[in-house]
Amino acid sequence: xxxxxxxxRVLIFDTTLRDGEQSPGATMSHEEKLEIAEMLDxxxxxxxxxxxxxxxxxxxxxxxxIAVRSKQSTICGLSRANFKDIxxxxxxxxxxxxxxxxxxxxxxxxxxxxxxxxxxxxxxLIHDTVTHARNLTDNVQWSAMDATRTEHDYLCRVVEIAxxxxxxxxxxxxxxxxxxxxxxxxxxxxxxxxxxxxxxxVFSTHCHNDLGMATANSLAAVDAGARQIECTINGLGERAxxxxxxxxxxAMRVRNDIMxxxxxxxxxxxxAISRRVSQVSGFPVQFNKAVVGKNAFAHESGIHQxxxxxxxxxxxxxxxEDIGLxxxxxxxxxxxxxxxxxxxxxxxxxxxxxxxxxxxxxxxFKALADRKKEVYDDDIxxxxxxxxxxxxxxxxxxxxxxxxxxxxAPQSADINLTIDGVDHQHTATGDGPVDATFNAVKALFxxxxxxxxxxxxxxxxxxxxxxxxSVRLSEDGRIATGQSSDTDTxxxxxxxxxxxLNRLQVRKKSTPEVRYTDAS
Numbered sequence: 001x002x003x004x005x006x007x008x009r010v011l012i013f014d015t016t017l018r019d020g021e022q023s024p025g026a027t028m029s030h031e032e033k034l035e036i037a038e039m040l041d042x043x044x045x046x047x048x049x050x051x052x053x054x055x056x057x058x059x060x061x062x063x064x065x066i067a068v069r070s071k072q073s074t075i076c077g078l079s080r081a082n083f084k085d086i087x088x089x090x091x092x093x094x095x096x097x098x099x100x101x102x103x104x105x106x107x108x109x110x111x112x113x114x115x116x117x118x119x120x121x122x123x124x125l126i127h128d129t130v131t132h133a134r135n136l137t138d139n140v141q142w143s144a145m146d147a148t149r150t151e152h153d154y155l156c157r158v159v160e161i162a163x164x165x166x167x168x169x170x171x172x173x174x175x176x177x178x179x180x181x182x183x184x185x186x187x188x189x190x191x192x193x194x195x196x197x198x199x200x201x202v203f204s205t206h207c208h209n210d211l212g213m214a215t216a217n218s219l220a221a222v223d224a225g226a227r228q229i230e231c232t233i234n235g236l237g238e239r240a241x242x243x244x245x246x247x248x249x250x251a252m253r254v255r256n257d258i259m260x261x262x263x264x265x266x267x268x269x270x271x272a273i274s275r276r277v278s279q280v281s282g283f284p285v286q287f288n289k290a291v292v293g294k295n296a297f298a299h300e301s302g303i304h305q306x307x308x309x310x311x312x313x314x315x316x317x318x319x320x321e322d323i324g325l326x327x328x329x330x331x332x333x334x335x336x337x338x339x340x341x342x343x344x345x346x347x348x349x350x351x352x353x354x355x356x357x358x359x360x361x362x363x364x365f366k367a368l369a370d371r372k373k374e375v376y377d378d379d380i381x382x383x384x385x386x387x388x389x390x391x392x393x394x395x396x397x398x399x400x401x402x403x404x405x406x407x408x409a410p411q412s413a414d415i416n417l418t419i420d421g422v423d424h425q426h427t428a429t430g431d432g433p434v435d436a437t438f439n440a441v442k443a444l445f446x447x448x449x450x451x452x453x454x455x456x457x458x459x460x461x462x463x464x465x466x467x468x469x470s471v472r473l474s475e476d477g478r479i480a481t482g483q484s485s486d487t488d489t490x491x492x493x494x495x496x497x498x499x500x501l502n503r504l505q506v507r508k509k510s511t512p513e514v515r516y517t518d519a520s
Contacts, residue, residue: 008260008261008262009227009261009262009263010222010227010228010229010252010261010262010263011046011047011202011204011227011228011229011263012044012045012046012047012228012229012231012245012248012249012263012264012265013045013046013047013049013076013204013228013229013230013231014040014045014047014048014049014230014231014232014233014245015049015206015230015231015232015237015242016036016040016232016233016236016245016277017033017036017037017048017049017050017051017062017066018049018050018051018052018078019049019230019232019236019237019238019242020232020233020236020237020242020277020281021033021051021236021281022237022238023236023237023238023241023281023283025282025283026236026281026282026283028280028281029280030058030061030062030065032280033050033051033062033066034062034065034066034069035276035280036233036273036276036277036280037050037066037069037070038069039269039272039273039276040073040233040273041069041070041071041072041073042071042266042269043265043266043269043270043273044072044263044264044265044266045073045245045265046073046074046228046263046264047073047074047075047076047100047228048066048070048073048074048075048076049076049077049078049102049230050062050063050066050067050075050076050077050092050093051063051066051077051078051092052077052078052079053077053078053079053088053089053091053092053093054079054080054084054085054088054089060088060091060092063075063077063092063093064091064092064093064095066096067092067093067094067095067096067099068095068096070096070097070098071097073098074096074098074099074100074139075093075096075098075099075100076093076099076100076101076102076141077089077090077092077093077099077100077101077102078102078103078104079101079102079103079104079133080103080104080105081103081104081105081125081126081129082129083129083132085103086101086103086129086132086133086136087136089101089102089103090133090136090137093137094137098139099137099139100137100139100140100141100169101133101136101137101139101140101141102140102141102142102143102171103129103130103133103140103141103142103143104142104143104144104145104171104173105122105125105126105129105143105144105145106144106145106146106175107122107144107145107146107147107150107154107155107158108145108146108147108149108150109149109150109151110146110149111145111146119154119157122158123157123158123161126142126158126161126162126165127161127162127164127165130142130161130162130165130166130167131165131166133166134165134166134167138166138168139168139169140166140167140168140169141167141168141169141170141171141204142162142167142169142170142171143170143171143172143173143206144158144159144170144171144172144173145173145175146173146175146176147172147173147174147175147187148172148173148174148175148176148178148179148183148184148187149176149178152187152190155191156190156191156194156195159191159195159198160195160196160197163195163196163197163198163200163201164197167201168201168202169201169202169203169204169228170191170198170201170202170203170204171203171204171205171206171228171230172187172188172191172203172204172205172206172221172226173205173206173207173208173230174205174206174207174208174214174217175206175208176208176210177207177208177209177210177211177213177214177239177240178210178211179207179213179217180211180213180217181213181216181217181219181220182220184205184207184217184218184220184221184224185220185221185223185224186224187221187224188203188205188221188224188225188226189224189225191203192224192225202227202228203221203225203226203227203228204226204227204228204229204230205217205218205221205222205226205228205229205230205243206230206242206243207221207230207242207243208237208238208239208240208241208242209235209237209239209240209241209242209243210239210240212240214235214241214242214243214244215243215244215247215248215251215290217243218231218243218248219248219251219252219259222259222261223259229243229248230242230243231243231244231245231248232244232245233245233246233273233274233277234246234274234277234278234283234285234289234292235247235289236277236281236283244289244290244291245265245270246270246274246290246291246292246323247290247291249263249265249267249270250267250270250291250318250322250323253267253318253322254317254318267322267323267324268321268322268323268324269324270291270292270323270324271292271323271324271325272324274292291318291323292323297316297320297325297327297328298328299315299328301335301336301337302335302336302337302338302339302340303337305336305337305339305340305343306337306339306340308328309339309340309343312328316328332344332365332369332374332375332380333369333373333374333375334366334369334370336365336369336375338358338362341358341361341362341365341380342358344377344380345358345361345380345384348377348380348381348384350384361383361384364383365380365383368383376481377479381503381506394502395419395420395502395505396417396418396419396441396445396498396501396502397417397418397419397498398415398416398417398491398494398495398498399416399417399418399423400414400415400416400425401413401414401415401416401437401490401491401494402414402415403433403436403437403490404433405432405433410429410430410436411429411430411431411432411433411435411436412427412428412429412430412436413427413428413429413430413433413436413437413439413440413490414426414427414440415427415428415437415440415441415444415494417441417444417445417498419444419445424444425444426440426443426444427440428440428443433490434454434489434490434493437490437493437494437497438451438493438494438497441494441497441498441501445501447475447501447504448475448476449473449474449475449500449501449504450473450474450475451471451472451473452472452473452474452479453470453471453472453481454469454470454471454493455469455470455471456468456469456470456489456492456493457470467485467486467487467488467489467492468483468484468485468492469483469484469485469489469492469493469495469496470482470483470496471483471493471496471497471499471500472500473497473500473501473504475504475508476508478504478508480500480501480503480504480506481500481503482495482496482497482498482499482500482501482502482503483496483499484496484499
């Protein structure tokens with residue numbers, strides 16, 4: 001590109017809906033594709049590769065609908081090097097305000113051997129298919145699949161042919177994730193220097209992560225003159241995946257001193273789309289994944305936590321707010337130090353501890369942390385109750401429970417609770433025995449708490465398996481959890497719910513006590 005103002009502009013080409021969906025098991029529904037496309041468009045992605053229209057009727061309809069709904073992104077469809085594919089692609093994308101046909105062919109010796117094409121025959125096919133695509137739209141991208149394993153002389157030849165036939169973007173994919181950063185840069189640099197007309201097109205890079213170098217290879221290519229990066233949310237894609245959008249965008253933002261490239265991506269929307277793609281694809285994001293992993297802004301080491309509390313820049317090179325997170329986290333574990341524990345206690349309302357009391361809590365905390373992977377807020381509260389000499393505050397106790405359930409409604413629960421030493425009984429109905437039980441508890445112990453989590457897991461196998469039930473409640477910003485195990489799932493549910501309620505009351509010391517009466 002010769003325009004000075006565009007010299008440092010890097011286009012973000014997202015292929016989550018095409019290459020990302022090719023991951024085994026990552027197929028998305030029609031509505032899910034539309035939702036992700038809308039998020040990508042809103043985020044500021046330059047080009048959305050919405051799918052492979054010839055692959056199926058469903059893919060065609062999804063690409064077509066995305067094209068109709070798009071507001072600012074260029075909508076692209078993929079096609080093989082034949083007229084039928086290209087025509088079908090154009091039919092799907094033509095309703096977009098800005099559209100692109102992306103056609104490809106494998107140029108390496110291994111890929112030429114599959115259709116048994118000579119170099120000359122493939123060169124002719126590239127000329128004819130790119131010309132056909134250019135007759136349909138003035139925005140054509142051509143890809144040399146397996147470019148990094150293609151003979152350099154032949155690659156230069158077919159790139160020149162594609163440019164002369166009307167391609168406006170030339171993509172140089174590392175299809176099998178074989179190359180290294182220096183090779184990636186050298187390849188782009190060679191093509192720009194040797195191929196006539198290279199200065200009139202945008203060079204693109206599409207890197208796979210088989211050897212863990214996709215992001216590095218993409219950025220090296222940009223450093224050599226490429227001005228488009230093909231990537232996916234969370235690095236989703238074939239085999240080990242692709243260059244991750246969040247990694248390249250944040251790398252360019254954080255290291256603007258050595259990578260002074262600009263994108264129009266709204267980084268504050270990264271975390272939201274990362275989580276949504278993970279949900280709809282069924283591919284969880286690994287905890288230590290760069291930028292969007294659960295641990296990317298979490299610090300457990302005592303030295304790191306102390307540094308974070310004094311100045312976040314000591315151990316973080318970017319702000320969590322930059323990607324849409326509220327804040328960093330300091331999870332407590334066996335590596336945590338006294339500074340992190342004091343900060344956690346202050347957040348839980350224990351802000352008047354003396355040094356001796358803190359020392360006692362810290363010793364007990366370390367002993368507990370050696371037995372648990374992570375120490376939660378409820379564990380800290382329990383430690384404080386032990387240190388202060390208070391018994392566990394069990395205002396509510398389950399004395400009796402009987403449920404009626406089956407195919408005929410209504411399902412009901414008859415419960416007896418001991419609240420502050422006084423027995424209360426109530427019968428309630430609900431949508432199933434657990435819902436009826438919770439309704440009965442709420443009738444006897446009115447609360448504004450919201451049920452955030454209800455989870456059941458079997459500890460053992462068989463019909464007599466012991467079930468472990470986890471419950472999480474929230475009220476006015478406070479969160480409390482409860483867990484209980486029993487061979488009767490409804491009993492375990494009641495106990496877990498009551499435990500969470502008891503813990504929530506501990507956190508509401510400053511609120512006026514509510515009067516409880518017999519709801520029956």
